Amino acid sequence: AKRKKRSRQKPGVSPLVYSRFLLENGVFLSLMDMGKDLPEYEEIPVPLQLPELEESFRELLRTRSGEGRRLAQKLLSVFLNFMMAYPDQPYGHKPVVHPDTGQALFAAEDSGLPEEQTEKDRRTLEIVCRKVSAGGRMLLYVNWVCLGSRTRLKRFLTDAGVRAEIMEDTVPPRKREEWVANHLRQGMQVMIVNPAKIEKGCASVRTPYFV
Structure with missing residues (x-):
């Protein structure tokens, strides 16, 4: 049996658009062009025994x-x-x-309970509390949001006297900057969030420390 091929024209833009309309009316920048004005960033891995x-x-x-x-x-x-x-x-x-x-x-055996702190929890709290006590604000990144890690960390921080808030995934992108500003005015010291939700950097200036 013969195989039939079906072609479909996909939407596109003519290269003429670039040369005729964009070249003289646009500014094209790379990250290297702006590097001298970006805030300094240092990443410090923290090894742990677990x-x-x-x-x-x-x-x-x-x-x-x-x-x-x-x-x-x-x-x-x-x-x-x-x-x-x-x-x-x-x-x-x-x-x-x-x-x-x-x-x-x-089948992995349970080696802890939700209300118990692991060594990773204790080290995280130590870093956060030290920065907060010095007057700083913190961003606490939590990748595995489906595990309840954000709720546990907020409870541990609250018990330690730290004002922590969780930016839920339900906050729409256009409202996230406003959400951050409102909670900072209310005294938020630590923001717990999935890093994918603020990858555009909406809170990096207000909270310059990341964990």
Whole structure:
């Protein structure tokens, strides 16, 4: 049987638009052009010893070593996401199952409770409280928002006497700058947020410290 091909014209812009309308009426800048006026940025990794997670990770490695190469490739993203999320929430994770049979291959044991602070929590609180006590404001980035990490951190900070607020994902982009300004006027010292929601830098000047 013959295969039929169907062509479809996609929308586009003629290159003439650039030379005829934009070249003389536009300004084109790269990040390098503005680099001298950007605020200084320094990233400082903080290594931690997490003994409460060590056994679960060892069990994970033992499980992975017994898998076939093909199965390991299928489960790579699942295991990677688990290993990245577990230090923030060392409890309540569902078992990793075989993608074809549904059989449980690995089930992480809980090494903590929601109300307990991990070593990562304690170190985070130490850094934040030190900056806040010196009169600074902080941005607290939380990537795994579905784990309840933001609520836990806010509770820990509140118990430590720090005024923390969570910028929920439901705040529309056009309202985020206003949201930040309003909460700063109300005394916010720490903003807890998913970094993807403020990647345009709406709060980086007002809160120059990131954790």
